[in-house]
Amino acid sequence: MNILLIGSGGRESAFAYKISQSPRNTQLFIAPGNAGTETYGKNINIKVTDFEAIGRFVIENDIKLVVVGPEEPLVKGIHDFFLNNEQLHKIPVIGPQAQGAQLEGSKDFSKQFMLRHRIPTAHSRSFTKDSLQEGLAYLADKQLPIVLKADGLAAGKGVLICATLEEAKKELKAMLADAKFGAASSKVVIEDFLQGIELSVFVLTDGKDYKILPSAKDYKRIGEGDTGLNTGGMGSVSPVPFADDAFLKKVEDRIVIPTIEGLKTDGIPYKGFIFIGLMNDDGNPYVIEYNVRMGDPETESVLPRIESDFVELLLGVAEENLAQKTLKVSEKTAATVMLVSGGYPGTYENGKTITGLENIKESILFHAGTTLSHDEVKTAGGRVLAVTALRDNLLDALQQATADAGRIFFDGKNFRRDIGFDLID
Template identity: 40%
Template sequence: MRVLVIGRGGREHAIVWSLSKSPKISKLFCAPGNGGIAGLAECVPITELQFEEISTFAKEQAIDLVMVAPDDPLAAGLVDHLEAKGIAAFGPRANAAIIEGSKVFMKELLKKYSIPTAAYESFDAYEPALAYLRTQTAPIVIKADGLAAGKGVTVAQTMEEAEAALKDIMVDQVFGKSGASVVIEEFLTGQEMSLLAFVDGSTVRLMVPSQDHKPVFDNDKGPNTGGMGTYSPLPHIRESIVQEALEKIVQPTADAMVAEGRPFKGVLYAGLILTPNGVKTIEFNARFGDPETQVILPRLQTDLLDIFLAINNGTLAEQPIEWSEDAAVCVIVASPGYPAAYPKGLPITGLDQVQDSLVFHAGTAIEDGQIVTNGGRVLGITGIGKDIIEARQKAYADLDRIHFDGKHYRTDIAMKALK
């Protein structure tokens, strides 16, 4: 088969890496790809929202399957566009991807079907939102309704911070149209867990659980990022809690989407929190998580292409899916200044010195034959070991072998599993 993956980040590098192991794939493309993906697939200079160019390329190259990985083209309807052109595509259609594309839609769906989540109110005008906010107490969570590259959520520790976040979103429009509506949500405390699932409508097959680290600095300090590292499995979280999440949240959500006439086919990501009152939903994403994918797919022993085809064919229930017992720890290496302004084009050295880890490129490019930085999150270093301790040691040892000016990373990824 000839397969085209859409996207350019660490998630897409991990997907391309996993697909590259499939004996069924004769040719692998990625649009637009990055400096690391170029070693596994032919990178094509077409960006994620160039729908006509993507479909034309897919026709010209006789592509058998287009795998749409990022949130923006899913929400904008790339899968619908490709299917209308007679091109097989993997990922939810726009009417299902809205579960990530609109936080208001997601919260209203959960309320309608009594699926556990934080108490909230939503607003599409600033003054009523501000008036409501002033009746609440901190800490409190302010969320832009639409997609904002993982940065549209503020966990405000003071009311001043909350009001500033609300003004940023609705008045100053720092996230553009994504901030036309907001969700103001109660703050929940507890361990967080990312639970991804393969879904073909009503059939839900959980992947191995993982845990992300959103704040930029050690000990969960500083502003939220797209994710500074992740690990799997979660030895400190009981299997019974994972089952509770499946039975009370993930399966009911898939069923709710079917009932709403929006069957979800693809990868459904549940961001969960383990509260004293049980597991609750923080968010849903309509695709693989980044950087969760960089620890989940290295543990997958089944051909990823077979799973994609089973989802598209509606035969996921019969598809065997096997996982390794190994542990995986991914540490993100970021540009200086991230998640605020950061430089690009910094030469990266030491990639050829990596010994025990997988290196997934998130924000890199090739300039004059040299790999350089090209994003805020630059690389994901994934160590694999018999347990979290060994996987962690491998990741950090290899991270020390890689250099670029001002490289920044957290030193405490996966420590929650060891405490």
Template identity: 40%
Template sequence: MKVLVVGNGGREHALAWKIGMSPRVSQVFVAPGNAGTGVDATNVPIAADDIPGLVNFARQESIDLTVIGPEVSLVAGLVDALEAAGLRAFGPSAAAAELEGSKVFCKNLLKAADIPTADYQTFRTGDDAARFIKDRYPEENCEVPVVVKADGLAAGKGVIVCSTREEALDAIDRITRQREFGEAGNELIIEDRLIGQEASILAITDGNAIVMLPAAQDHKPAYDGDKGPNTGGMGAYCPTPIVDEKMIEMIQENIIVPTVHAMKRNRRPFKGVLYAGLMITSTGPKVLEYNVRFGDPECQPLLMRLKSDIMDILEAVADGRLIDIDPPEWDERPSICVVMASEGYPGDYVKGREISGLNDAAKLKDVKVFHAGTKLTQGSVQTNGGRVLGVTALGNSISNAKLQAYTAVKQIRWPGAWCRKDISDKAL
């Protein structure tokens, strides 16, 4: 069978790599792909948001299943367009994808379904939001533990964690007046800041049955010790000891199942990956946000550990028969993904810098270098994004996996390359 993976990041490289291992798959296409997917699959020069182009390609090539990676494509309705053309797809409809596409919709659904989350207020104008902050915190130098969020999609960067009144007002200004996140800032949320450790819980669902995946922990802030601005994710590891089997069961019962039921009641039945970003607080897990696709970089360490044929899962979801398949099998060893980024990320950065050492890193045992922001130019692999590579490794322990991943990182070079040095230290 033929499979089309949509996207050009590290998540899509990991998906194409794992799908290509299935004995049932004869060819994997990636649209538009990157330098890494060009090695493990066949790249197609169609943008991830070119819905007519993707549908036409899938029809012409008789694609048996399209797997959509990025949230932009899902929110824009790629699954709907494929299914309307009689083609199978893995991912939620545009209506269901609003769970990620609108933080206001998500928070309102959580509240209506009595799913644990932070208290919040929504605002349509910066003036109203600023007035709320000034009324609630009248003293200029007082502590203001809030999180200000742009409503729409902002590539993981539209969430600003604040500690002071000045920071909160500045965040509101950046979102609503400076329009730092464009139309994503047409509405915003101000919510109470939760205290604890973050964890990522991914579940696969066809709208009825649910398969829980091992817990992972992402590292959103740019710098060591969780300092600096938020990014799309600077690394992840799986599993995370802060979420044990008992907590997984509690999260499934109190968060995932009620969310699936609430979406069905809203006539937006959900199928695909339901990714809950959680804060593990002293009173239990609470939902920070939902994503409607595999996380990036969480997807990379997850798929490194997956021993089952991923096509069994993807097809079962697309066909609505997830209840019929066996639970997936996982490698007992933990895995770690370290993101190597371009100088300047998450701000402005330079593209087109030549990357060396990829072959040396690939020779290391239990290491896979997933490409994210790369391109192939006249035979050389060059940087083409902020997050460039996801260096992923398995190990007999978390510390061993970390050592193996950073050993591979040291093999890879380009001008301005950098990474966090503390991925997985929370587990140690």
């Protein structure tokens, strides 16, 4: 069958890698893709939110399955666009409709959902510009540090952890009164700070049943030792050593099952991935956030460990028979190291020539922010390449990925050399 994958980052590179391995795949198209996805299919120059152009392409190229990578087209209703179009409504789309996508599109919506279905999460309240004074008074009574979250999508920048009351009040005013994150912060969720260690659990669901994919942990800070500014992710590992069977059983019983059942109870159709960002607080899981797609760079660690036919799993979602599909996961460990542009996550330059890609023999290379220009691979984003090693143990995987990250070159290249080493005893 012909398959269309929507997106252009490292996550989509990993999707393309797995989809291309399936005997069910005849031709894979990626819109818009990057310099690396061309290895696995054909790039199509269509924006992820140009639903009309995507629809025309699907009809003209006999696409039988559409897989949506990033959150923006889901929140903006690409699945609904297909369902409401007479020529497209029978084409399966992997990714929730706009209502379900509000689990990520609105922090307030997701908090209310968790409260309604008794899913463990930090206590919170939401405020708007009209209730700013109430929000400031609320902050004065809260324990520090405190978390401020822009309600809407803010390109991964809308979450602030404030260490002092003065800082919290200043930031709340900036978000609500001064629109620091634009429309995304027209409502702000003030949330108690959770102590513990973070991890991510990924669920694939057809709306009735589910499969829990491998767990992963990512590293957000730009600097080694988890210092400096937050980024979109500097690396990841899967599985997470401290997420043993007992802990993951708690996650399933207390979070995954109530989430799936809650969607059913609320009448919210959902076909796709659910990313559950968790805090392990003394052996008990609490939800930090939902995302309605796979994470990046976690996907680059998770998907290489899936040994099942990935397209078969996706078809299980499309045909609502996921329970009949087999999920086989490798016992090996995956470690991913991100190469980023100099200056990232601040100001950085694009268009730097990348060399040394041919040096990578023992790891899998997933392109994130790259483009092809006159047969040369160039940088085209803050996060440029993901280097993933799959090995029998965490130390070997980390050493291989880190070594291979050093074998690639471009002006200003930066990467962390300590990804995952905090998890080694």
